[in-house]
Amino acid sequence: xxxxxxxxxxxxxxxxxxxxxxxxxxxxxxxxxxxxxxxxxxxxxxxxxxxxxxxxxxxxxxxxxxxxxxxxxxxxxxxxxxxxxxxxxxxxxxxxxxxxxxxxxxxxxxxxxxxxxxxxxxxxxxxxxxxxxxxxxxxxxxxxxxxxxxxxxxxxxxxxxxxxxxxxxxxxxxx
Numbered sequence: 001x002x003x004x005x006x007x008x009x010x011x012x013x014x015x016x017x018x019x020x021x022x023x024x025x026x027x028x029x030x031x032x033x034x035x036x037x038x039x040x041x042x043x044x045x046x047x048x049x050x051x052x053x054x055x056x057x058x059x060x061x062x063x064x065x066x067x068x069x070x071x072x073x074x075x076x077x078x079x080x081x082x083x084x085x086x087x088x089x090x091x092x093x094x095x096x097x098x099x100x101x102x103x104x105x106x107x108x109x110x111x112x113x114x115x116x117x118x119x120x121x122x123x124x125x126x127x128x129x130x131x132x133x134x135x136x137x138x139x140x141x142x143x144x145x146x147x148x149x150x151x152x153x154x155x156x157x158x159x160x161x162x163x164x165x166x167x168x169x170x171x172x173x174x175x
Contacts, residue, residue: 033140036140040110047080051152055144058140061085061131062137062139064141065141071122073120077118077120078146078148079115079144079145081093082106092104092105093128095118119157
């Protein structure tokens with residue numbers, strides 16, 4: 001298992017936060033950041049497609065995400081996201097490129113990564129809204145942006161634009 005830099009930083013932050021708690025430890029049934037990061041890493045590593053990591057980050061669920069991602073070059077990209085929380089069942093990921101916006105529901109169980117294909121081209125924006133509740137929910141969101149070889153793209157080649165059957169047929173008929 002190879003921990004990413006973002007996960008390592010988040011793990012160190014979580015360890016420091018745990019050390020600063022009043023009771024000195026955790027109670028049974030509470031969300032544990034270090035356990036969550038291990039689940040998230042397993043979910044990200046579950047795919048054996050050969051990819052090249054371009055960008056990565058981790059955020060607490062309460063913070064949400066608002067990230068513009070560049071996708072230059074010729075190779076296709078894949079955006080992978082995992083959410084782990086025992087107090088937030090799902091989060092909504094919105095990807096926007098140009099005038100096109102698409103939303104995806106991401107389960108926060110930490111066991112499966114959402115993997116979305118994005119062709120090279122203009123930048124796109126990934127957003128997950130922040131959560132403003134009292135008490136704030138515990139949980140972590142981790143994402144990676146990678147390139148992959150065109151033959152390794154599985155499913156819809158452009159998950160932002162979408163691949164309804166009529167669009168797939170249109171692409172085939174226009175070359």
